[in-house]
Amino acid sequence: MSERGPDEAEIEPYTGPAGGWGSLRSVSEILPRERVSPAALAELARQNKPDGFQCVSCAWSKPHPPHAAEFCEEGAKATAWELTTRRTTPAFFQEHSLTELRGWADYDLEQHGRLTDPLRYDAATDRYVVVPWETAFAEIGARLKTIEPERTIFYASGRASLETSYMYQLLARMYGHQNLPDSSNMCHESTSVGLKAAIGVPVGTVRLEDFETCDAIFFFGQNVGTNSPRMLHQLRSARKRGVEIITFNPLRERGLERFTDPQNPIEMATRGETVISTQYHQVRAGGDLAAMTGIAKYVIAADDAAQASGGPRVIDHAFIAEHCHDYAAFADYVRATDWDEIVRASGLPREAIEQAAAVYARSKAVLGIYGMGLTQHVKGVENVRMLVNLLLMRGNVGRPGAGPCPVRGHSNVQGQRTVGITEKPELAPLDSLKARYGFEPPREKGRDTIAACEGVIDGSVRAFVSLGGNFLRAVPETVLMEEGWAKLDLSVQIATKLNRSHLVPAAGATYLLPCLGRIELDEQASGPQIVTMEDSTSVIHPSRGRVTPASPNLRSEPAIVAGIAKALLPPNPSVDWDGWVADYARVRDEIAAIFPNFFNDFNARLKEPGGFWKGNKAAGRIWATPSGKAEFLVPSDLDAAGFADAEGRLRLITVRSNDQFNTTVYGYDDRFRGIKGTRKVVMMNRADIARWGLTDGQIVTLESDAEDGRARAVPDLRIVEYDVPDGCIAAYYPECNPLIAVSHHAEESHVPAAKTVPVRIRAQAA
Template sequence: MSDDTINTDPYTGAAGGWGSMKSLAEIGLREKNGPETARELTRQNKPGGFMCVSCAWGKPAHPHVAEFCENGAKATAWELTSYRTTPEFFARHTIAELRGWKDFDLEQAGRLTHPMKYDGATDKYVAVSWAEAFADIGAHLKRYDPKKVVFYASGRASLETSYMWALMARMYGSQNLPDSSNMCHETTSVGLKSAIGSPVGTIHLSDYDVCDAIFYFGQNPGTNSPRFLHPLRSCAKRGVEIVVFNPLKERGLERFTDPQNPIEMATGKSTPIASQYHQVKAGGDIAAILGICKYVIEADDQCQRINAPAILDHAFIAEHTTGFDAFADMARATDWSTIEHESGLSRQDIEAAGAVYARSKRVICVYGMGLTQHVHGIDNLHTLVNLMLLRGNVGKPGAGFGPVRGHSNVQGQRTVGITEKPELAPLDRLKELYDFEPPREKGWDTVDACEHIIDGSAQAFLGLGGNLARAVPDTAAIEPAWQRLDLTVSIATKLNRTHLLPGRNCYLLPCLGRIETDEQAGGAQAVTMEDSFSRIYGSRGRATPAAETLLSEPAIVAGIATATLAPNPKVDWNAWVGNYDLVRDAIEATYPDKFDRFNDRMWTPGGFWKGVPAAHRQWLTESGRAEFNIPTALNATGFAEAPGRFRLMTLRSNDQFNTTVYGYHDRFRGIKGTRDVVLMNRADMAEMGLAPHDLVDMVGDADETTERRVPKLMVVPYDIPRGCVGGYYPECNILISVKHKAEQSHVPAAKSVPVRLERAA
């Protein structure tokens, strides 16, 4: 549903404000939401209510009157839409026809209502009974090699469902448990784990109340986590210096009008957010962070020479770290001209940031996929850890790491066993509890799964939510390969592009949404999830289900499990479905250190903390200390500069959450009516002889023979570093090879993709 009128006038307003209010009103009218939606919004992200189905930002114990953001409210309106995708809908449309629809239009068709099976003879989905679907899926799974079956989990599924999903996969014999983390924050899991021994953030939401400075890298709160704007606004108002490193000027990091502040809404005033804003080149963060480290180390050297108070926390470094001397020597030896070239920033700007770091006692480092989605993303994280260790900014109030996660429970899924890495799952404990032999070999992560689907060695794909075929790289290779799988099963609430790539046997299984009442044999059920701060919350839906024919996610997992696995007296799948307390008891038995008294604590206002050792300065690393690491490269892109080669950053719009497109108005970037654009620096445009709204093809420029091309993108002049361009995700995924991934973590390197531009024919 793109708009016939395309507009690219720059947006001059603040984040939030009346623009957010208007956007919410528009989606409510479009979805024809009733009074029930307004009622549910009052319960969103509040103790005893339901946890947002969008991002994983923290839920305070003492919430705002409206504890939801623009995108969170859109997600609620989207899920509680009045539209339905019924068997009659599928009778009217072939799959070939639906492939011609845009992503927005597919999901706008409404909530799925019946289990469906693909009929190749008619190229249509046809309704089947739940019993028939489970029996046929189970019969197929029994014929496959478990090591060639993928059990993917989207980051929205609850802790209860995720635990059941992982247990089912391992009892079946598969360790192929990729999830959304593999696409975004796996670099965090690997990089932080190796450097400080904990794979997640170390701060609490309350640390923002006492920090002195925030260093902010590669994350856009205005689009990806708008509720974060409230603590950022509070920090800015009390004088916290917020130093931002991001290639694009993002409005949420510039200024914010609080929609819940009557004075700001009435006067149009806003709060400035960033005190410094440095537009680092895509892939230039290693050099920028190293430059800050160099400044601080050399300033401390000077203090030592003149017997002035130290800048570095030498006591912390001596007691808690290893590798400092080698890293400090490397930082001193790296010349400023190299740092300036690789970062795209001036020495003066980097030193200005360094001066803030040097004088601040409690610093929080915030980052997102702008750091993780690069070939050398691990070096990004390690260099960031080095910076924080220099002044002991880990494991004390108001200081630490604050990675901002996307999906609402993507971190929690890992906590309860969704992982392809055997060392991260309590396999011996599972064997003891359930009397089976779990697989011990490493399974497939998301990129591995894509490679096996492309080469034909994967036999089946089961997806617990998500739109994976649309989200992953190498779209042109993935889409035909997906249809060669022998079995594809998707558990979903709405239709998306992955469902239009049916395997030879294919099922589409509709589930209840988190906001809806989940009535089981034991009464109305609740679920739990974990946020970016490692806190666990209960969530209870009360909205009327979209259809009486829907099953809950746990019921669907149990249905597949009982049809596939041999009976096991230690696992009563049906009893678990009837009472989710029993699933939580099983989680507690499996992870007693994190989930002690799980059922008793799940409704704790503000959630209960599962614990992060590094937050207590307990370093579970090989050395037993926090480790300084020397970066292997100063350019995170993994490719060389070349004439005509640009660094593409894939982006989300203000009207989008991951692959879900809510509309065609990227308000903060001033782009309305289309997503087929490329953001360019005006000097780069002039050098290529391009004018605004000219059409270009974006072509992959990796050193390989496969051609990847996105045709006829409209050129939009934008404040972006030279040599860098921006384009929307997932439309630009076709340009990313599955081989273009982060070293060690295998995250697709979507924030620095080599491309060139050609005038459209």
């Protein structure tokens, strides 16, 4: 499969539902493309099962007992992608230089197949060449010893297991730094900061069973049909029992409109559908904060009227008096906020907001579900805090069927933070690590993703070790990042497939270390190993791989981390790297010793059917905040975008297709949006196309309109007429990352503000 030119793509609106036959066809197309063997194909039956493996894509919760097929279209693609029989061997790199490969598309790089051997970049030939594992470890360790630890980054992708993540953070801290950014920094760090400040925990309080007892769901900025399709089962069941689902999202996403359950024979035979959203409000990019303020304004006005008339109150004042702090200041702010300003900032009519607010006011148990449509804005933390404000007003935190429910992306991104992958010293158990392992951990704050990017660009970062991921494609400021990356003293990439981050060699040394995939058999000295991960609802699950590895020369992620650690660090009698690799249960014992509140009896509890819940204080209405209560926040602005509208300026929303996961592109068909054969598009509404003197199908360039004035551009995009709010456009991530200034990020959390990027549009010469 090759990407077509933007003028050759097929654009035809998709009329079907999410799921259904379209989903089955999509899965049936990728399996032969990846040349998945029949034996590997059988692994789909074990996906997300108690005795199987945890999906390598999204982190959505796993029900117990599981469905017969506990995988979705996206999960099946991720499994096929990992179990492909295609291979990228050393011979491939003899045929292709890195200069040549930088001209390949992202899809073509990863589609070539699994890496098979450890490699080192040879500058003389501009090629990767084989290097023995022990030689690679020795050279990496020797070079790291010459670099100040604080000038080194240890990045972690969200798919690494709890065991690997624990070992990785210990390696970093024993080496001497806390520069431990991970993929959470790019998406849900606004959640970690916002929820921690508001309710005392950095994660949501909702469990899967809450979907069975809620009577309303408020959905903000999360494309369930593409990013976590298995959640559609819970949403469908909720709708079947009459739960109202109120959606706020700039684009109309098919998974939030209609769903056909592929596991329901009657629905499949009759092409039956379930309507998911009972209300769908296309808020402008950055307008969720205003919309939520409008809901709060309606509820407070209704409560004031009830008090005046002696009727039943709308707000749960007893809950607020016992459990909350600073409600009065918040209520005063909401009362004083003008409806005209709410309407302008949200892009919604007052009547639409009040229609949604009426549902909230009469509902007794409300789930607040959200994704990066709330977090990836300059005011992303305030977005999260405002949603919590809404939930607290009616006591919708810490009771069945209610609470905040952030939908995490990568499969173990939440778990990595739990076991110490953090740049924040206050979140790491530094004293416990010191006592157990006899070293002095660094106490200063490390670099998050944005600070890591700044360091690469300005040269203060000299080495970058990446545990999975495709950092150069995932982050903003693509051009400057690649220029800075090429000046590094060391780049170490632990990966399963080739990607763009592997093709920009460091000036010093570059290593590409291939690892086992999660679905593959991990055989160590004590026998086959299991690994663990945490889902979006804080449930810990075991994962057992059993497929024959893609190459006998692969090593597991824990073994690679240990190999680097032994080459870099002096021997420590309290840290048995070899013993931990021989038996991952010993790593889990270490995790339990350092995090006893979450992981006591870790190994024993892995036998619990459906995994075990690590606990959540806020779910029990225990607020680990300075005041000892849940905190209301008065927002600083109604507009989460963080920049003013200006003549000629548009708000770009970066989106993913249903043929990709994060930076991994499975193909060029975005079925739900009716775009086939290309990703080089910009979605724009009819009125804006005419306003700018453009036409549907025209080829244009997007240019950055950031306040720093730096020239940034993405050319050769085809205009596709699409239903997006006025003044807003949408285009694909990561192709549009070059337009995002590294300085354009969420306040406090530093998440790249990729859902409201200031840009201008320019027609290209025919």
